[in-house]
Amino acid sequence: MLPITWTARARRAALCQHMPPAISRPGTASRPSKRRLHTKPPNYSSVEAAPAAVQAHHESGRGMRAIDDIMARRARAGKLVAGIAAASDSDMFKGSTEGMPKAKRWDNHLSRESKAREPCTLKQAARHLKKPGLISLGGGLPSSEVFPFAELGMKVPRPPHFSEAETLESGQTVKVGKYDVRDGRGDAVYDLSIALNYGQSTGSAQMMRFLTEHTEVICRPPYADWRVCQTVGSTGALEQALRMFLDRDRGDSILTEEFSFSTALETVAPLGIRAFGVRIDQQGLVPEAMDEMLSSWNPAERGGARKPHVLYTVPSGQNPTGATQGAERRRAIYRVAQKHDLFILEDEPYYFLQMQPYREGAATPPSPPANVEEFVSSLVPSLVSMDVDGRVMRMDSLSKVLVPGSRLGWITASEQIVERYQRHAEVASQGPSGFSQVILHKLLDETWGHEGYLQWLMNLGVEYTRKRDRLLAACEEHLPRDLVSWTPPAAGMFMWLTVDHAQHPEAGKRDIKDIEEEIFNSCIDNGVLVARGSWFLTEKDRPLPGLYFRTTFASASAENMSEAISRFGRAVRDSFGRK
Ligand SMILES: Cc1ncc(COP(=O)(O)O)c(C=O)c1O
Numbered sequence: 001m002l003p004i005t006w007t008a009r010a011r012r013a014a015l016c017q018h019m020p021p022a023i024s025r026p027g028t029a030s031r032p033s034k035r036r037l038h039t040k041p042p043n044y045s046s047v048e049a050a051p052a053a054v055q056a057h058h059e060s061g062r063g064m065r066a067i068d069d070i071m072a073r074r075a076r077a078g079k080l081v082a083g084i085a086a087a088s089d090s091d092m093f094k095g096s097t098e099g100m101p102k103a104k105r106w107d108n109h110l111s112r113e114s115k116a117r118e119p120c121t122l123k124q125a126a127r128h129l130k131k132p133g134l135i136s137l138g139g140g141l142p143s144s145e146v147f148p149f150a151e152l153g154m155k156v157p158r159p160p161h162f163s164e165a166e167t168l169e170s171g172q173t174v175k176v177g178k179y180d181v182r183d184g185r186g187d188a189v190y191d192l193s194i195a196l197n198y199g200q201s202t203g204s205a206q207m208m209r210f211l212t213e214h215t216e217v218i219c220r221p222p223y224a225d226w227r228v229c230q231t232v233g234s235t236g237a238l239e240q241a242l243r244m245f246l247d248r249d250r251g252d253s254i255l256t257e258e259f260s261f262s263t264a265l266e267t268v269a270p271l272g273i274r275a276f277g278v279r280i281d282q283q284g285l286v287p288e289a290m291d292e293m294l295s296s297w298n299p300a301e302r303g304g305a306r307k308p309h310v311l312y313t314v315p316s317g318q319n320p321t322g323a324t325q326g327a328e329r330r331r332a333i334y335r336v337a338q339k340h341d342l343f344i345l346e347d348e349p350y351y352f353l354q355m356q357p358y359r360e361g362a363a364t365p366p367s368p369p370a371n372v373e374e375f376v377s378s379l380v381p382s383l384v385s386m387d388v389d390g391r392v393m394r395m396d397s398l399s400k401v402l403v404p405g406s407r408l409g410w411i412t413a414s415e416q417i418v419e420r421y422q423r424h425a426e427v428a429s430q431g432p433s434g435f436s437q438v439i440l441h442k443l444l445d446e447t448w449g450h451e452g453y454l455q456w457l458m459n460l461g462v463e464y465t466r467k468r469d470r471l472l473a474a475c476e477e478h479l480p481r482d483l484v485s486w487t488p489p490a491a492g493m494f495m496w497l498t499v500d501h502a503q504h505p506e507a508g509k510r511d512i513k514d515i516e517e518e519i520f521n522s523c524i525d526n527g528v529l530v531a532r533g534s535w536f537l538t539e540k541d542r543p544l545p546g547l548y549f550r551t552t553f554a555s556a557s558a559e560n561m562s563e564a565i566s567r568f569g570r571a572v573r574d575s576f577g578r579k
């Protein structure tokens with residue numbers, strides 16, 4: 001067993017003692033490795049996962065090639081052995097990052113609260129459970145014999161047949177038992193006795209392996225010491241991150257889009273932190289505007305707030321505007337962040353809901369990616385993929401791509417930031433639910449695998465393209481184009497409708513917010529709910545810069561969508577005195 005405090009070199013030396021035969025998949029060359037691979041003998045009270053991935057190169061392929069490399073690496077590493085409360089980190093599972101620089105340190109950016117956090121004593125004590133023959137009277141871990149769950153079963157789609165009908169007819173039934181690992185059932189590496197006990201705040205080693213590999217396929221942060229840590233979803237992750245970086249006693253403030261995710265704003269405000277809005281356009285946050293704002297920052301003009309050192313942004317399918325930052329836009333934002341030494345909180349729940357371009361009036365939409373390879377390379381690069389400094393913490397969530405009730409997501413950031421996050425999670429959520437982890441592991445890792453999951457995501461993109469196109473068709477049919485305008489969203493589930501308030505009969509005499517309220521109430525009377533732009537305004541004490549409404553194409557059926565937009569159109573016309 002290897003205590004987590006060991007240095008990488010000591011760990012490497014230890015790993016060399018247990019080397020399984022190198023196995024390579026057909027067509028995948030096995031490369032010589034400096035860090036040796038390790039298969040642990042089964043030990044079900046293990047408190048540290050057996051490191052599985054230690055290949056001495058950072059593979060350059062994306063999509064299938066990267067997946068092939070990962071599977072070859074897994075085969076060489078041997079079976080993952082991770083028992084109850086096993087400690088794990090991404091370094092155990094990712095490819096070598098030899099020769100890559102380490103992330104910068106963020107000591108001056110962290111809050112006093114975050115810097116004061118010590119490791120959780122009881123979680124640390126769990127490390128001693130690995131001692132052979134040790135009888136534990138120390139920890140409060142219940143025995144699995146009193147867990148009232150012997151087996152869980154579920155029916156899930158068989159890739160690439162993802163529809164509800166296909167799942168009902170020919171889906172796979174997968175099961176997980178309490179002692180699958182102990183009893184050597186199949187190739188089980190995870191079971192209910194492990195998943196349903198207490199774990200580490202990083203989440204289980206089993207899911208850590210899958211998510212680290214997935215991050216490697218999609219994001220590949222360009223520095224050595226990146227890690228992932230599971231979360232209870234991005235809402236909780238953001239709350240922790242804000243408290244890690246922002247200190248009211250320091251007069252800290254945060255930048256975000258001019259219109260931002262209302263829950264994020266509601267998380268910031270009670271911390272005594274001011275949020276400032278950066279101008280946006282059709283691609284979201286405008287880097288020149290951010291640069292100008294930061295270059296001319298004067299605390300006296302900003303209610304005493306010191307120059308922001310944190311940016312919160314939603315680069316893909318932004319909530320509420322639906323805007324997606326293109327690759328060049330992201331690079332420009334990153335450069336401004338470097339210039340002003342900003343740490344970036346990248347919130348990406350809609351990243352995988354990137355859609356096919358919209359062509360008004362086209363009989364058929366452009367064809368979707370033909371395969372996983374094309375899908376992965378079609379994705380706009382994440383900020384964390386261009387993060388040479390380690391100044392980005394990306395938040396991923398399974399809420400929009402699998403199920404919101406999973407309450408499971410993950411962050412990707414530097415070792416220092418993940419360690420601080422982990423210390424906070426130890427005394428807050430303790431990481432995601434074991435039920436979620438074991439169900440998702442069964443689905444994503446054991447049943448679908450990386451390729452099946454990417455096929456699922458690709459399919460979701462096709463579904464959302466269809467839904468978006470229905471909303472756009474409804475808007476084209478029912479809305480007065482001289483009054484209401486929109487940009488077809490490239491990702492996510494939201495569309496932002498701009499109403500030209502200057503054409504209102506009482507423009508200039510009445511507050512925009514007043515007109516917004518009138519239209520909103522009339523929408524409710526007409527039987528449609530839309531979200532008011534003012535709900536998302538970052539700086540609430542500023543006048544509304546325009547008349548906006550957020551709509552979503554995620555949930556309504558085609559017929560309901562058309563009817564809903566027609567009702568919205570009626571409410572706008574009524575307010576503007578149109579027929
Ligand atoms: C931008 C953004 N971040 C985070 C969330 C919430 O994510 P989670 O369900 O993972 O907490 C949402 C959901 O609406 C969102 O729009």
